[in-house]
Amino acid sequence: MPTRWRSVLPHLDEPLPEDLPPEGTAAGSGVHINLPMELVRQSLQTREFWDIPQEVADAYRSFRPTPLWRARGFEAAIGARVPVWVKYEGGNVSGSHKLNTALAQAYYYKRAGVRELVTGTGAGQWGTALAAACAMFGLRCTVFMVGSSLAKKPYRGVLMRLLGAEVHASPSGLTEVAAADDGSRGNSLTLAIGEAVEYARGREGAAFCIGSGETYSILHQSVIGLECEEQLAAQDAEVDAVVGAVGAGSNFGGIALPFFASARSAGRRPPRLVAAESAASPKLSRGVYAYDKTDATGTGPREAMYTIGSEYRIPDSHSGGLRYHGAAKVVSALRHSGRVDAVAVGQVDALEAGRLFTVHEMVLPAPESGHALAVAARLACQGGQDGAERGVLVCLSGHGYLDLGAYQQLLAGELSDRDPDPAGLRAAMSALPLVGERTRGPLGAVAGAGAPIGGAL
Structure with a gap:
């Protein structure tokens, strides 16, 4: 099990854009969310490695390292041309990477x-x-x-x-x-x-x-990718595509960004990083790179993100934790610089991928993970520029035992996909200040991290 988390911040093409204050407030005011000082540091400093505290490491050992295996049954079912490697994060009491x-x-x-x-x-x-x-x-x-x-x-x-x-x-x-x-x-x-x-x-x-889109949260999730690197090396296996589902970005960032950091450190070309998102909330594939609110109160700083607009009413679906309007600052910055690709997946395709995986691998994925499996299947079956040539790594971020109602509807033929309303998307995004065209000043040195809680170390 890793003893340190790994940050991607030192390897970005340019620093993350500073946050803007909430609408209608002066710079430096309106921030009510407090953070322990160490989480502030993890959000802002470009230190690459952070020691995992002993108490946290001891808690991790009850379920880490998590298993990685080659999904040969799934490969056969989809007609894969290359190996599909699966990292499973569902084997703990929460049932997920969270x-x-x-x-x-x-x-x-x-x-x-x-x-x-x-x-x-x-x-x-x-x-x-x-x-x-x-x-x-x-x-x-x-x-x-x-x-x-x-x-x-x-x-x-x-x-x-x-x-x-x-x-x-x-x-x-x-x-x-x-x-x-x-x-x-x-x-x-x-x-x-x-x-x-x-x-x-x-x-x-x-x-x-x-615990999803924050820079410190994605740092903590790096244990996923760090374990994958070692586990794949032990199998003498290589992949040229890494896939994770994106609500805000924590499990995708956790599995994909350590590979990006390792490649940049070694001067190698990183694998293709592919974000699988819900077609009901397609921020990375149909959104804009703009400053937006992170929640409905609008009291926190506005962050630079790919977003479909916090005011947009996302259609109901079985995409669960993927039904969020924006993507993490780190993931959005990498998407903006061309380092991250994005594919939107409907709930029917996602659940069908989950059904196939269940039948052939004897593990039941959460619907969110089904989105990632659907994208991994496409990459593994396609050749050339659109597919993978050596192998695909996918994060199965959680189990689906509490999502059987969704699978019941799939089996009964009761599911369909609702595309986002184009007019509604345009309206929700039209007034957002685009990154690079901001009209307000930054919050300052700890912009976007929140005010530190007194007494934190």
């Missing part, structure tokens, strides 16, 4: 004196991971879960409560941001996160915590 950063964040927040962590979650993997991490480190946990997802997957709520968390369906009756919603953001991760931000702000000893 526990990698949840444990790290709970550790740092507790050291900073926080007693309760509050978060928003889409499909529930992140909420479950944070509930587990809070239980391990002795913190209270409150989760706002997208209401439509909680209704489809009620046992996600049961598992979070079993781990000691308090769970609320979003929109809830507990926050002003939910009460003010006109239905345009209902059943969206943006609103659930906004409720968590507001709720945490009003509780003593509480802090908002999130």
